[in-house]
Amino acid sequence: MVRKVKADPKGVLEGPHFMDGDHALAEGALAAGCRFFAGYPITPSTETAERFAERCPEVGGLFIQMEDEIASVTALIGGAWGGQKVMTVTSGPGMSLMLENIGLACMTETPMVIANVQRGGPSTGLPTLTAQQDMMQARWGSHGDYRVIALAPDSPQECFDLAIEAFNLAETYRVPVLIMTDETVGHMHEKVVIPPASEIEVVERNWYTGPKDQYKPFKFGAENYMPGPMVKIGDGYRFHITGLVHDERGYPQASVEAGKINITHLIEKIDSNRDKIVRFEADQLDGAEVVVVSYGITSRIAIKAVMDARKEGIKTGNFRMITCWPFPEKQIREIASKVKAIVVPEINYGQMVLEVERMAAGKCKVISVNSTGGAVHDPNEILAAIKEGRS
Amino acid sequence: MYFGKLKEAKGVVHINESWCKGCGFCVNYCPTKVLVLSKDYNAKGYHPPQVQDAELCRDCKFCELICPEFAIYVSPAPSDGDEDKETHGA
Amino acid sequence: MNVNANANFAQDNPMSQFLRMERMPHIWCPGCGIGTVVTAFAEAVKKSGLDLDKIAIVSGIGCTGRTAGYVKLDSFHSTHGRAIPLATGLKLANPEMKVVVFSGDGDLTSIGGNHFIHAARRNMDITVVCVNNFTYGMTGGQMTPTTPHTANASTTPYGNYEYPFSLPFLADACGATYIARWTSLHARQISGSIKEALNHKGFSFVEVIAPCTTLYQRRNRLGDGLDALEYYQNDAEIAHGLDTRQVDIDYQGKIKVGKFVEKQKPTYLDNVNQHYAQVIGDEYELYGKTTPEKEAEAKAKAESAAKGAV
Ligand SMILES: Cc1ncc(C[n+]2csc(CCOP(=O)(O)OP(=O)(O)O)c2C)c(N)n1
Ligand code: SF4
Ligand code: SF4
Ligand code: SF4
Ligand SMILES: [Mg+2]
Numbered sequence: 001m002v003r004k005v006k007a008d009p010k011g012v013l014e015g016p017h018f019m020d021g022d023h024a025l026a027e028g029a030l031a032a033g034c035r036f037f038a039g040y041p042i043t044p045s046t047e048t049a050e051r052f053a054e055r056c057p058e059v060g061g062l063f064i065q066m067e068d069e070i071a072s073v074t075a076l077i078g079g080a081w082g083g084q085k086v087m088t089v090t091s092g093p094g095m096s097l098m099l100e101n102i103g104l105a106c107m108t109e110t111p112m113v114i115a116n117v118q119r120g121g122p123s124t125g126l127p128t129l130t131a132q133q134d135m136m137q138a139r140w141g142s143h144g145d146y147r148v149i150a151l152a153p154d155s156p157q158e159c160f161d162l163a164i165e166a167f168n169l170a171e172t173y174r175v176p177v178l179i180m181t182d183e184t185v186g187h188m189h190e191k192v193v194i195p196p197a198s199e200i201e202v203v204e205r206n207w208y209t210g211p212k213d214q215y216k217p218f219k220f221g222a223e224n225y226m227p228g229p230m231v232k233i234g235d236g237y238r239f240h241i242t243g244l245v246h247d248e249r250g251y252p253q254a255s256v257e258a259g260k261i262n263i264t265h266l267i268e269k270i271d272s273n274r275d276k277i278v279r280f281e282a283d284q285l286d287g288a289e290v291v292v293v294s295y296g297i298t299s300r301i302a303i304k305a306v307m308d309a310r311k312e313g314i315k316t317g318n319f320r321m322i323t324c325w326p327f328p329e330k331q332i333r334e335i336a337s338k339v340k341a342i343v344v345p346e347i348n349y350g351q352m353v354l355e356v357e358r359m360a361a362g363k364c365k366v367i368s369v370n371s372t373g374g375a376v377h378d379p380n381e382i383l384a385a386i387k388e389g390r391s
Numbered sequence: 392m393y394f395g396k397l398k399e400a401k402g403v404v405h406i407n408e409s410w411c412k413g414c415g416f417c418v419n420y421c422p423t424k425v426l427v428l429s430k431d432y433n434a435k436g437y438h439p440p441q442v443q444d445a446e447l448c449r450d451c452k453f454c455e456l457i458c459p460e461f462a463i464y465v466s467p468a469p470s471d472g473d474e475d476k477e478t479h480g481a
Numbered sequence: 482m483n484v485n486a487n488a489n490f491a492q493d494n495p496m497s498q499f500l501r502m503e504r505m506p507h508i509w510c511p512g513c514g515i516g517t518v519v520t521a522f523a524e525a526v527k528k529s530g531l532d533l534d535k536i537a538i539v540s541g542i543g544c545t546g547r548t549a550g551y552v553k554l555d556s557f558h559s560t561h562g563r564a565i566p567l568a569t570g571l572k573l574a575n576p577e578m579k580v581v582v583f584s585g586d587g588d589l590t591s592i593g594g595n596h597f598i599h600a601a602r603r604n605m606d607i608t609v610v611c612v613n614n615f616t617y618g619m620t621g622g623q624m625t626p627t628t629p630h631t632a633n634a635s636t637t638p639y640g641n642y643e644y645p646f647s648l649p650f651l652a653d654a655c656g657a658t659y660i661a662r663w664t665s666l667h668a669r670q671i672s673g674s675i676k677e678a679l680n681h682k683g684f685s686f687v688e689v690i691a692p693c694t695t696l697y698q699r700r701n702r703l704g705d706g707l708d709a710l711e712y713y714q715n716d717a718e719i720a721h722g723l724d725t726r727q728v729d730i731d732y733q734g735k736i737k738v739g740k741f742v743e744k745q746k747p748t749y750l751d752n753v754n755q756h757y758a759q760v761i762g763d764e765y766e767l768y769g770k771t772t773p774e775k776e777a778e779a780k781a782k783a784e785s786a787a788k789g790a791v
Contacts, residue, residue: 036574057757060766062573066566067599074563075570078539081557082574104560233555233571234578236534240501240550242558251504252550252558407490412511414706420666437511456524456668459509459516459706461496 001229002172007031007164007200011059017192021159021185022047022089024192025115026055028163029087031194033202034113035061036084038075040068040094043127044183045117048089069094074101076112081241083232085167085205089115091183092134093124095141102176103142104243106266109218109227111170111205113163115179117186120373130183131373132296132347136354138178139325145263147270149277150178150325152296156190162322168203169277173269174227180324182347184297184376205230212237216248220261225269270326279322280331284310288317290389291335292343293356295321297376302345305382314390327355336360341389345369345382365389401468402450404442410462413437417454417463423447426454498533499523501553508547512698512706514665514691515545518612519552521668521689522583525675526554536579536679539568541588544618544693545611548583562592565600568607576750576769579608579679586613587625590646594626601655601684606748608678608685611648614693622696629732633700647729649741652686659685660725660742664713665692667738674740683748690717690736703733 011030019027025048029037037056039049053063066072069090076086090098095116105112120126121133134141138150149169153159159181166177208215208229215237219228228248231237244252245259253262270277283306285291290309294302299320309316319335321328332355336342341364344353353368360366367385369377404425411433418426418440425448426440433439440463442448448465455464491502500523509515526536533554540549542561549556555578559567568580582589589597589611600607616634617623624634626646633640649660659681661674671689678685692698692709703709712733720728721739728737747755750769757765770778 036570038570057761057765057768060768062753062768064569064573066569067595070563071566071569071596071599074559074566075573077559078557078567078570078572079574080570082571082578084574086570086574101560101563104563232575233537233557234535234575238534238553238555240556240558242550243560244558251501405490405493407494410506414512416512416517416706416710419707420710453668455495456520456672457517457666458520459513460507461494461500461505461516461520464494464496466493 001206003204003206004201005204007197007202008033009197012197012200013194014196015194017194018189019156019192020047020187020189021153021156021181022117022187023051024156024159025089025163025179025181026051027192027194028160029113029167030055030059030061031160031197031200032085032164032167034085034087034167035059036076036079036086037061037063037088038066038072038079038086039088040066040072040090042091042094044119044186045089045091045115047186048115048117069097070101073098073105073114077101077105077108077110080110080112081233085111085171087113087115089117091117091119092121095134095137099141100143102148103144103146105176106142106146106148107243108241109174109266110176111174112176113166113170113179114176115163115181118180118182126374128183129374130297130347130376132180132182132298133351133373135180135324135346135348135351138180145267147267148176148178148325149173149270149323150180151322152180152324153185154296154299154320155185156188156192159185160192160194164200164202168201171203171205173273173277174230175270180296182297207231215239217241217250218246218248220248220265224272225265227269274326274329277323277326278328278331280328281320281322282331283318284315285317285319285335287315288339289315290341290343290386291317291319291339292345292382292386293319293321293332293335294345295324295352298345298347301377301379302382304379305386308379308383309386314386316386321352324352329359332356332359336363339364341365341367343367343369343382343385343389345377345385347371347373347376400450402448402452402465403468404445404448404454405464405466406440407462408433408439410460411437411439412460413439414459416457416459420457421454422451423449496520496523499526499553500551504551507551509544510695512692512694512709513544514614514689514693514706514709515548515612517665517668518610518671518689518691519548521671522610522675524672525679528672528676529679531579531679535577536581537571538581538583539564539571540582541584541593542619543585543588545583545585546588546619562588563596564588565593565596565607565609569600569605572605572607573750573769581679582607582609584611585618586611586615586627586648587617590626590648590651598651598655601652601657601686603749604656604658604683604746606683606750608675608681608687610675611686611688612691613648613688614691614697616693616697618693618696622693622700629730631732635696635700645730647725648688649686649728650725653725653742656684657686657742658683658744658746661686661740662688662690662728663738664690664717664736666710666713667717670738677740677743681743683746690730
């Protein structure tokens with residue numbers, strides 16, 4: 001059951017601000033009711049942690065700089081089961097370290113928000129330069145079969161908005177939600193308008209209220225696989241949680257059958273609710289010959305290319321993914337069935353384009369406008385691809 | 392003297408043979424040698440302990456503490472009723 | 482008759498309050514020392530007088546790590562090495578909790594070593610119980626950071642040429658404020674130390690040397706569990722207060738046991754609150770007070786306000 005309430009005004013810094021995406025992430029988290037942040041410094045994400053550290057004593061929150069990213073994300077799992085809304089922020093190398101315990105969070109259905117302010121990789125790569133190279137890692141990085149939700153903001157304002165959305169999704173689906181932003185958005189200063197608390201809707205944790213002896217920390221196979229309610233460690237339920245395959249009581253069960261029930265639930269609670277989760281912006285898809293599909297900072301470059309193409313008389317649609325995972329499968333399939341080509345610019349060597357190709361299944365051309373990272377596209381590269389797509 | 396009225400504590404040993412893995416810790420470290428390993432096997436093929444001299448049990452509970460299997464515990468023996476209960480009671 | 486073939490053994494067992502009896506028998510091998518430490522822990526909890534609802538246990542991965550699954554408290558079986566950060570997050574999110582980490586030597590001091598030293602450095606208010614069996618039990622007897630020099634392990638089949646950690650010394654150097662070590666034969670003393678650790682404010686560490694019969698004992702031809710206990714009986718020396726620089730363990734050598742360190746120092750959360758109260762002043766709302774503390778504070782505030790109004 002999803003309970004929405006108004007945000008606690010204590011965490012809402014109402015009014016217009018001039019701030020960067022990293023700071024907006026922290027403000028969004030505070031507005032969403034996050035009062036626990038564990039992190040480890042890494043460019044270009046550190047400003048989020050710094051902002052949270054600064055704001056903590058004003059809002060009754062706690063910031064802890066952990067010894068590494070593994071500790072940071074694991075502390076969130078403890079924090080969430082201790083009753084808090086929790087967040088951390090990192091970039092590529094830190095994300096790589098977090099992956100095992102993101103898996104633990106998925107397995108234990110622990111709500112949390114992790115922002116990845118992407119920079120160029122692999123390895124230490126291009127620490128101060130932008131990229132979108134961790135998109136597949138976000139989806140597949142931890143071992144085993146699981147699902148997460150990933151959002152991609154294209155502006156500081158959207159960093160604020162999607163931080164709130166991320167917490168709401170995390171609570172609704174009891175899943176880690178990743179905010180896959182990038183160095184450019186993270187460090188870009190723009191106007192961010194923070195609405196009054198009374199206009200911010202926040203999803204409360206789905207607290208269990210039934211009899212104590214009947215509590216089970218997990219619920220598999222409910223309608224649409226919606227997860228069951230949570231309790232806080234310390235409230236007297238004396239329950240067990242494990243990263244092993246488990247039953248609804250949380251007890252380990254080493255069998256194929258138990259695994260089937262457990263893992264199906266983890267996957268289906270996202271896949272069955274894809275339509276409710278997926279958010280996007282679509283413009284002039286009807287009658288389009290070519291559609292540009294993009295996300296994050298790249299969408300802001302793509303729009304220029306789309307407008308230039310339209311000026312040249314090419315019917316060009318624009319599709320911006322706000323939710324990258326789960327992938328907007330239905331929408332892309334539909335586009336592919338109607339257009340000559342889909343153009344996919346992204347600041348990586350071709351990642352989300354693979355999903356687009358999978359959905360297009362040969363029905364239209366799919367053109368990747370990729371790069372090795374470090375800079376946003378030149379809109380002319382995208383324009384050239386649009387032209388190529390139409391021909 | 393008070394001591395005159397004090398009685399040695401006595402215990403009743405409870406053994407769950409099916410959980411026992413026959414490590415012998417309880418037998419070896421019982422200070423009064425109450426227990427011996429049985430010659431019989433339990434379902435898992437281990438020799439569980441058995442009480443050889445119940446009278447010797449002082450309810451010290453060391454067997455209970457040292458048993459890695461939670462397979463043995465000791466409760467206080469019901470008093471024989473031949474002495475002033477109040478010295479032991481509230 | 483003083484023997485009892487009790488049909489209700491599981492329910493009547495005094496451990497039934499602490500253990501998930503429906504999960505018994507457990508997975509540990511015959512003569513393995515972990516079960517003894519669990520019983521000693523349960524005894525300690527009983528004696529500590531703490532509310533069972535306010536104690537949580539967090540384990541990592543390993544044979545010892547399975548403890549969280551058997552203990553009838555709020556319990557979290559995390560990932561290999563990560564019990565301490567998980568416990569840290571839990572403690573900070575809900576400071577009313579007494580959080581106990583119960584895990585193995587490999588889990589806590591190899592893969593989790595970084596977390597161990599930092600939690601000690603912060604004087605994080607948690608209790609860490611380490612069952613040190615000198616090996617990776619669960620994965621088949623490989624070398625750990627505590628395997629004594631020359632001991633045989635499956636990854637040091639010709640004997641261990643590395644130097645081991647002395648865990649009390651490590652904990653001490655990092656800032657732990659309560660440190661004790663026993664062997665699994667010292668069941669009562671373990672229990673006493675864990676009780677003290679539970680009631681200690683700050684990072685408390687209890688190491689228990691215990692037999693891994695199937696792997697460490699067997700690989701080193703050291704006999705079974707009883708042989709291990711005999712070694713402890715002969716070679717463990719109680720030395721309360723001994724300088725932790727002198728407590729390292731050589732292969733089958735003397736084992737110094739006892740309470741080595743007990744001192745008071747503000748905890749991580751104490752420091753958070755003291756520091757903010759100092760730099761921010763009265764406006765700072767203390768973080769993470771327990772409900773009774775908060776109520777008492779609100780009452781005092783209301784009373785002083787009422788007085789002011791007169
Ligand atoms: C990241 C990771 N690496 C390796 C393992 C495999 N593994 C499981 S338990 C274990 C060792 C446990 O040893 P210890 O902590 O000493 O516990 P014991 O089994 O001896 O009680 C290892 C290496 C794992 N589960 N996760
Ligand atoms: S309670 Fe003490 S005396 Fe009695 S059997 Fe157990 S160890 Fe022996
Ligand atoms: S200590 Fe426990 S497991 Fe070992 S022999 Fe005695 S009853 Fe059996
Ligand atoms: S392998 Fe070793 S540590 Fe693991 S249960 Fe068996 S005896 Fe104990
Ligand atoms: Mg070990």
